[in-house]
Amino acid sequence: RALRRLPLAFGWMAKRPIPREITDAWLRPLLSQREIRRDLLKYLRHYNKGDLLAAAERLRSFDRPALVIWALEDRVMPPAHGRRLAALLPHGQLIEIADSYTLIPEDQPGELARAIRQFIRDTP
Incomplete structure (x- = not known):
């Protein structure tokens, strides 16, 4: 369990602990399937x-x-990369999410959903 918070695992990817059942589901195919x-x-x-x-x-x-x-606090993919x-993208729109690392759906699911809904609502 502690290994999952290490930087080389999910430690730099999520600002908050990810429930074990979620990381287990992510890792299960890697651990059980040689092809993966x-x-x-x-x-x-x-x-x-x-x-x-x-x-x-x-x-x-x-x-x-x-x-x-x-994510503004992303440790793996710096915010400058998102801006670039x-x-x-000729019609690209950037939304930066605060208080999150790489895995925005885990750290800020509500903010992510709001941003997507707003984009869909405002995009012809």
């Missing part, structure tokens, strides 16, 4: 920042409304 472990390792071994940046650049041609929701992502 294989795919995760493959991704981690071959992660290429250049590929990620090239994919992000292609977002400039996305011509639909897009909502980027980012929203700026790449």
Whole structure:
């Protein structure tokens, strides 16, 4: 249980403790299915920042409304990354959520739901 709060686990991802049944559900496929472990390792071994940046650049041609929701206190993906992502999208809108780390649905589910509802309501 304490391992789940370590930075390399969920400690930097959620500001508040995540219920064990939720983290168990997230981890169960990884622990029980060899194919998922294989795919995760493959991704981690071959992660290429250049590929990620090239994919992000292609977002400039996305011509639909897009909502980027980012945590102001995110320790894994800094707020500046969210601002850059929203700026790449021609019709991007950024909403920054306070008092949350990466896992906004766990830390601030109400704020997340409000932001999505408002975007849907205001977007033609």
